[in-house]
Amino acid sequence: MTITQLQYVLAVAEYQNFTLAAEKSFVTQPTLSMQVQKLEDELDILIFDRSKKPISITEVGKKIVAQAKNIVNEAERIKDIVDQEKGFIGGDFTLGIIPTIMPTLLPMFLKTFINKYPKVNLIIKEQSTENLIKNIQDGHLDAAIAATPLEVDFITERPLYYEPFVGYVPKDHRLRKLKELSPENLDVSDILLLQDGHCFREGVLNLCKTRKKIGEEHFRLQSGSFETLINLANEGLGMTLLPFLNTIELDASKKENLKYFREPSPAREVSIIYHKKELKIQITEAIRDTIASVVRGAIAFQDVKIISPLNK
Template identity: 80%
Template sequence: MTITQLQYVLAVAEHKNFTLAAEKSFVTQPTLSMQVQKLEDELGVLIFDRSKKPISITEVGKKIVAQAKNIVAEAERIKDIVDQDKGFIGGDYTLGIIPTVMPTLLPMFLNTFIKKYPKVNLIIKEQSTDNLIKNIMDGHLDAGIAATPLEIEFIKERPLYYEPFVGYVPKSHRLSQETELTTDHLDVNDVLLLQDGHCFRDGVINLCKASKNMNGEHFKIESGSFETLIGLADEGMGMTLLPYLNTLQLGQQKRESLKPFKNPSPAREISLIYHKSELKIQITEALRDVISSIVRGAITFQDVKIISPLAKN
């Protein structure tokens, strides 16, 4: 039994196809199939039922796959131990970032990080929170940046910053004369939202539920970008809420439509999330230090109330 054989088993278990598993493992299909077969022969059991399409995992195979994940992760930890002992911060590191954070946060820290840690090959992917969680569990991401708390047993959360919500209220809106907003001002029927699947949308809905104007989840319009929501608000379709960092990119004219919330300002917690096995933790810590130090200077709000994307009323 070898680590390579276990890695091939994990690839087949994930893709349910020997050809695709071989492509993802950068080996030929006969080589991968032979190594999986050798492991099955050594153990005297079938890990995969090849008679089904797609390939299925046998009952004993499921137990073997679960243990193989632990063994492969512990084998990778050995390299981590050596790297940490040498003080080496480098190698491939795959980071996922949710769509409502990536456009504002990435330009703030990326250049600084790659200059400070030139030996790290940072691979960045924009993904939804659900995909971040799945890919961290499957080992396809080393870490993610998402709105928290998520409260998932196998994931560790390290807060990076707390980002207040800011109202975007055009001059024609009923709240345009308010200098500060409160949750009582919010009427879910005229709050423009991101489309379903965005955790920021869920946070806004939970915020509206805290107000007295939650009359059911019947929304005028939903969009996939904050820019579209701002444009719709300017056309008199309602108001919207923005993450604070997104407001820094607005021109002076649009900034006149911004309304802060009365303290404590509702906010979202943005965290670096990663598997509890803490593989490549030295890179994770370096990334957290760089992001925290940069964002700390951009967000000056101190008194905030965290709105969880998972909060229920």
């Protein structure tokens, strides 16, 4: 039994197809099939039922796959221990980021990080929170950046920063004359929201203390873009709420429409999250330190009290 054989078993279990598993493992299909067969012969059991399409895992195979994940992870941990002992920060690292954070955060820290840690091959993927959690569990992401808390048993959450909500209130809107906003001022019926599935949308709905169905009288909006929400607000179709970092690069004419909240300001907690088994922790810490140092200086309200129900 070898670590490589167990890695091949995990690939087949995930993709339920020997050809695809071989492709993802960067080996030929006969090589992968032979190694899996060799392991089954050694154990004198069948891990996979090849008579079904897609391939299914036998009952004993499920137990072997679960144990194989532990063994492969622990083998990776040995390499981590050596890297940490040598002070080496390098190698492949896959980082997931949710869509409402990616466009603003990435330009702020990426250049600084790659200049400081040139031996890290950083692979960045934009994914929903649900997919981030699944891919961390499956080992496809080393870490991720998301709005927290998530309260997932196998995930560690390390807060990076607290990002205040900012109102975008166009001319002629009922809240325009207010000097500062408060959650009590908000009416979900005239707030332009991101489409379902975005955690920022959920936070806004919770901030408004309502879960009622959202839908304007004359249109229903499904957009994943803050820019779209701003443009629609400028057309007199309502107001919207933006994360603070999304307001930094707005032009002067749009910044005139920003309304800040009375303290304590509602905010979202943004954290780096990773599996509690802490693989590649030295790279995770390097990313965390880089982001925290860059972003905290850009956010004026560093010590805001978190009252936003984005933090469930």
